[in-house]
Amino acid sequence: MRDEIDESRAPLMDHLIELRKRLLICVVAMLVAFGVAYTQAERVFAFLVQPLVHAFGPGAGGKLIYTKLYEAFFVEVKVAAFTAFVLAFPIIANQLWAFVAPGLYKSEKRAFLPFLIATPVLFTMGAALAYYVVMPTAFTFFLTFQNAGGSSGIAQQALPSMDEYLSLVMHFIIAFGVAFLLPVLLLLLERAGIVSRAQLIAGRRYAIVVAFIIAAVLTPPDILSQCMLAIPLILLYEASIAIIWFTERKRAKAEAAG
Template sequence: MSDQQPLLAHLIELRTRIVRIVLGIVLCFLGLFHWTSQIYHLMAKPLLDVLPAGSSMIATDVTAPFFVPVKVTMLVAFLLSLPNTMYQIWAFVAPGLYNHEKRLIVPLVLSSILLFFTGMAFAFFVVFPVVFGFMSSITPQGVAMMTDIDKYLSFVLGMFVAFGVTFEVPIVVVVLNRMGLVSLKQLREGRPYVIVGAFIVAAVVTPPDVLSQVMMALPLCLLYEAGILVSMVSNRKKQEVTNE
């Protein structure tokens, strides 16, 4: 571990890293600003594809046609600049870590980011078409399905976060097992509770239809099993190293 630096030097370094993170996000946003409308249209495509002919989305707020696409573009800019953000955080934290801590943290962080993006992609490409198609199919006659763009954005962001966090389950399982807080036996015995908990969580955070709830609960259960499998492999390798 490197020698401790004075507090002032740490604060200056922290400020520099934060400025670089913000600058990276701003540059990405400025580069994408010209295409804000197209970016929002891409995000709204799962809903637009299932709307009946002649239907469209609406804006009930005067400023929504401008600010909603800008918000979406800011989200995309944040995601695109995430490699720079993670690098700046790592550059600030790494000097204070031991080598074995670095070897553990790097794969966990990279896996967490990849799984979160996978959860978002699963929601966008798999869940949204099914949920919006179902909602469109049950719309009563005489009722036009015309969703407000601001409410649509709130719904999409909520689902992105929900599925992104759900896909982090293997990381949580592996970390708890690696820290010795939960054994493999306890993880296996906890399967029934996880299944029940998965459907409860899905019922709370997804729309009130069975399809979307199953589409969240089922991956959560499968990811829990994946966490157990990774923990088994990790424990086996650790035991082999110990025996050597």
């Protein structure tokens, strides 16, 4: 049975009006979410700072400083903007899908739906790994370089600034979240016919090298953080190959039955 496009002959002006409407809804959602998030920015920052608290240890007296009078204010603004995007993302994604979906065939909609569901799930998994495992481990390692003087004759104490810490945390969360979207990318490429399972298997050695290169670029320059990103990337690559094998068998059975 031939697939049909829901709305394929809408004039260009209608598409532009529809796009403006969708963008306006996204902007309003972001503004409302920012207003709500700003009132809770202090609590969100307190949550984001927990990996550092864990790294310092109980009663260690760790602190975050700010060296510019306006730094603490802009940290709260950044936290609110980051939180607002997270809160508004479901609405933004829904508006994007509502704009694109009418131009897709029904079979294409069914094919893209799993990717739309998997994207936030995988991103959340990557962000959770960064927050609960990687950051506490990395920060504990970085703090081992503190000392009370010793042979150097001068104390070394970690006094990170609020803005630098927030930038590092957001870098970790976004880097790990985006990196965990690797299966979605590979499955889309396979669905489009750009790569095949055989090519992915043949390129496994190169994929391992690329995983460590990506980890070196996206994480701080320590081998621990790099391995904690590269190893999950390699595992996700292998999982993508397994999923492609499963989908190939499913398509083959569907074609044989049809």
